[in-house]
Amino acid sequence: MNYRRSKHTSCVLSNGNVLVVGGLGDCGSLNIPEVYDASSDTWTIGPKMAQDRYYRTVDYLPDGFGTIVVIGGTSDSSCLESTEIYRS
Amino acid sequence: MNTARHRHTATGLSDGSVLVVGGMTASDAPLNTCEIYDPTTGTWSYTGSMTYARKYHTTSRIADGRIIVIGGQDANNNPMNTAEEYNPSTGTWSLIGSLTEGRYDHGAAVLFTGQIVITGCYGVNGYMNSIKIYNPFTVRGS
Numbered sequence: 020m021n022y023r024r025s026k027h028t029s030c031v032l033s034n035g036n037v038l039v040v041g042g043l044g045d046c047g048s049l050n051i052p053e054v055y056d057a058s059s060d061t062w063t064i065g066p067k068m069a070q071d072r073y074y075r076t077v078d079y080l081p082d083g084f085g086t087i088v089v090i091g092g093t094s095d096s097s098c099l100e101s102t103e104i105y106r107s
Numbered sequence: 108m109n110t111a112r113h114r115h116t117a118t119g120l121s122d123g124s125v126l127v128v129g130g131m132t133a134s135d136a137p138l139n140t141c142e143i144y145d146p147t148t149g150t151w152s153y154t155g156s157m158t159y160a161r162k163y164h165t166t167s168r169i170a171d172g173r174i175i176v177i178g179g180q181d182a183n184n185n186p187m188n189t190a191e192e193y194n195p196s197t198g199t200w201s202l203i204g205s206l207t208e209g210r211y212d213h214g215a216a217v218l219f220t221g222q223i224v225i226t227g228c229y230g231v232n233g234y235m236n237s238i239k240i241y242n243p244f245t246v247r248g249s
Contacts, residue, residue, distance in 0.1 A: 020226060020227055020236040020237075020238065021236065022236060023227065023233075023234035023235055023236040024227045024234060024236065025211070025212035025213065025227055025228050025229035025234055025235075026212045026229075027212075027214050027226070027227060028214055029214030029215060029216040029224065029226050030216050031216045031217060031218060031219070035218065035219045037216045037218070037224050037226070038216075039214055039226050039227070042214075042227065043212075043234075044234050045233075045234055055224060055226070055238070057218050057220070057222075057224065057240070
């Protein structure tokens, strides 16, 4: 990974790559996701979330498009009630 | 649940029930107890306990239905390198191959190959960006 982080979440996308979302790192909470391609052992920076967050939940939406929903969590300043979706 | 806990994990089992693993009490003591929620009856019951109490760990369900718990933090807040597998047909845990270094607050995802990718964490040297590819099938056979 490019960013050192803990308290993040990861899940496998519909194409087999691994999405790593949020977390807490050296400069506080992170809004920069990364995608890991195990077949080539490479990391790519994903599109930034609107909100940096850690300790959030991540799950699939059963919409057939592989959409990932990111719910709540904690930022550097507060608990979060916002939700974001990620489409690969 | 029977035991109040936080920083635990909840993982769906193949039969539709939910396995809740470890975590910690209100006084931050790690737990080795595990419970199963049956959504058809709305009831909780204890199942087998892990060998080691742990919090801030991950659990992953692999293709054959086993649940793999990796790492976490022990009673002295040290990162743990041990891993255990839960067999849903027997309700018991067994120790499997350990990581080379302790990790907690990491991420875990199951690849299509069945391997588990463990990403980042907080370890003895602080935040980490390294990953491990963990093969529970190899571990089981060794």
